[in-house]
Amino acid sequence: EAGVTQSPTHLIKTRGQQATLRCSPISGHTSVYWYQQALGLGLQFLLWYDEGEERNRGNFPPRFSGRQFPNYSSELNVNALELEDSALYLCASSIRPLSPLHFGNGTRLTVT
Amino acid sequence: KNEVEQSPQNLTAQEGEFITINCSYSVGISALHWLQQHPGGGIVSLFMLSSGKKKHGRLIATINIQEKHSSLHITASHPRDSAVYICAVPSGGADGLTFGKGTHLIIQP
Numbered sequence: 001e002a003g004v005t006q007s008p009t010h011l012i013k014t015r016g017q018q019a020t021l022r023c024s025p026i027s028g029h030t031s032v033y034w035y036q037q038a039l040g041l042g043l044q045f046l047l048w049y050d051e052g053e054e055r056n057r058g059n060f061p062p063r064f065s066g067r068q069f070p071n072y073s074s075e076l077n078v079n080a081l082e083l084e085d086s087a088l089y090l091c092a093s094s095i096r097p098l099s100p101l102h103f104g105n106g107t108r109l110t111v112t
Numbered sequence: 113k114n115e116v117e118q119s120p121q122n123l124t125a126q127e128g129e130f131i132t133i134n135c136s137y138s139v140g141i142s143a144l145h146w147l148q149q150h151p152g153g154g155i156v157s158l159f160m161l162s163s164g165k166k167k168h169g170r171l172i173a174t175i176n177i178q179e180k181h182s183s184l185h186i187t188a189s190h191p192r193d194s195a196v197y198i199c200a201v202p203s204g205g206a207d208g209l210t211f212g213k214g215t216h217l218i219i220q221p
Contacts, residue, residue, distance in 0.1 A: 033208070043198065045208030058208050090155060101145065103155035 002026065004104035006091050012110045013081050021076040021107045025093030032074040033094075033101065034066060038087035046089075049074055050097060081111045114139040114201050118212035126220055131186040133215045135199030138180065145200040145209065146173050146184050155198075158184070189219045 005024045013019050025032050034046040045058040049068035057064075063079040072093075078085055088108050092101040115138040125131055135144070143162040149155045159166050159173040161182070166173050170189075175182040186193055199212040 035209075042213050043200070043209075043211040045203060045210070048208055056208055058203075092155075092157075100160040101147075101157045103147075103157060105154040 004091055004093050004102050006089075006104035006107050008107060009105070010108050010110070012112065014112050015081055015083060017081050019078045019081060019085075019109055019111075021078075021089050021091075021109070022073065023076070023091030023093075023104060024073045025091075026095075026102055029093035029095050029102070030072055031094045031097055031099070032068055032072065033092045034074070034076050035090045035092065036060075036087045037090060037106075038084070043090070047076065055097075078109070083111050085109060086111045114141065114203055114210045116199055116201055116210050116212040118199050118215050120215060121213065122216045122218075124218045124220065125189055127190060129189050129219075131189050131193070131217065131219075133184045133197050133199075133217070135182045135184070135212055136180060137182075137199075137201045137210075139201075140177070140180070141201045143202070144175055144182050146182070147198040147200060147211075149196040149198060149214065151195075158197075186217075191219045191221050194218050 007022045031050045033048050035043050037043045047066050048056045052068050066076040068074045088106045090106045091104045117136045119134045145160050146158040161175050170187045172185040196214040196216050198214045200209040203210045
């Protein structure tokens with residue numbers, strides 16, 4: 001069984017640009033979660049998608065957005081990038097809400 | 113909002129030692145996650161538990177719902193167990209998670 005895959009592995013952008021991060025969940029998993037791990041801040045919940053709908057979002061500004069496609073893969077978009085957005089972005093999937101999570105290896109976003 | 117406290121923040125031990133990492137939370141929960149993060153960022157979900165105890169190999173996780181406390185134990189620790197161990201609980205109805213700051217474990221040969 002293939003695990004959760006994220007792309008790209010690394011992404012370098014400059015301030016003001018937009019970044020798009022992608023996540024493919026484990027086959028059969030309908031829930032996809034996005035987390036941000038910024039240096040010194042630990043993991044923070046960003047977004048949760050289930051069955052194509054945004055179910056919840058964390059305490060992040062609207063320039064963090066995303067979507068889930070009919071095949072349950074997901075995109076995270078970050079607009080108007082700021083230096084503080086530099087972080088590891090982790091995607092996780094679960095077969096349904098409140099089930100064990102499976103994490104991808106993350107996308108390391110660097111904003112210069 | 114659920115507050116999560118982990119201890120210790122850093123732990124260095126010798127190979128073979130019994131390791132205990134603790135996690136306390138402030139609001140009653142349906143389930144608690146223990147995660148392992150290796151250098152480079154990759155995360156593995158070790159346990160999701162809602163009561164009692166779970167065991168997987170040399171790893172044991174326990175939870176006391178009444179005391180709002182969970183422990184992760186590693187028996188016969190090995191250098192490959194060196195990682196950051198993170199406790200996570202649901203964020204009060206949101207189904208997102210609130211994470212502890214993690215315990216950085218180093219097992220020396």
